[in-house]
Amino acid sequence: MPELPEVEVVRRGLEAHVTDRELAAVDVLHARAVRRHVAGAGDLSDRLAGRVLRRPQRRGKYLWVPLDSLEGPGEALVVHLGMSGQLLVQDPAAPDERHLRVRLRFADGGPELRFVDQRTFGGVALVPTGADGVPVIVEHIARDLLDPLEDDAAVARALRAKRTQLKRALLDQTLVSGIGNIYADEALWRAQLHWARPTDRLSRGDALAVLGAAREVMVEALDQGGTSFDALYVNVNGQSGYFDRSLAAYGQEGRPCPRCGTLVVRDPFMGRSSFSCPHCQRPPRGWRREVPARARESVRG
DNA sequence: ACGCATACCTGAGTGC
């Protein structure tokens, strides 16, 4: 699933392939893919034709391509990959992908850009940008851990001021952005902190440690082209990353912890999963592992 | 104001 490193891989691919190219026509093949563009699919296509794409930018998991401004305030083409979105640079003659949602054709007749998204949680929109060049629908997203202006001390302070579980806070994109389920579990494993730790009882040192660990694991993942488990995440050339071979905790239930050898466990978390080492990541006082309903039944029977 | 559950989606996998 695309988190910060995967989105950055895509951004770099876009930078190499679409910067300074003029759009000729945009075809919207699925209305849900443009639901965040309030004025509708027709408006999006009309307003993009003839515009020139500038250098792609990113904050957290949001990606945007600034457009040459005609007059007044700037605009950008904002893309969020959601859970299964892909941006592919394709030969215009290549057959349509099964889940092709938006096609962007260029005036130079060269490779086109395709937004492909199986689960349609992602989407594209043409949005005005604020004073700092950030699209208005991205302004509520906090700076991410690869942003030179991100302030670890300030984030650690805000994190400790919250009354929630540590992993919930790490996934809160308004606190610090770019972290999803995979990198949250990996960062917690590296910092040797349990996902259910209450944020208001976390030391300043532990808060800084988990942020540092998250940055470190994302940088390493970026170096390997991102994480992927299947064909759902790919770069603009349709290739997968390799970081899944380096995961210590995420998806590793029943496998030995690379640090101590204890078997990694999976816990239900927000209707999903958290993976951790029960030895290295001690749960907070009073926390009890939830027993799955099916296991309870078989014990009873 | 804030924390939290929920809706939105499709395809793969599993159990009966």
Add this chain to the structure above:
DNA sequence: TGCACTCAGGTATGCG
């Protein structure tokens, strides 16, 4: 063979 169900999970929204 097929049906019902579960799981994957990022974000916006609305509730208490």
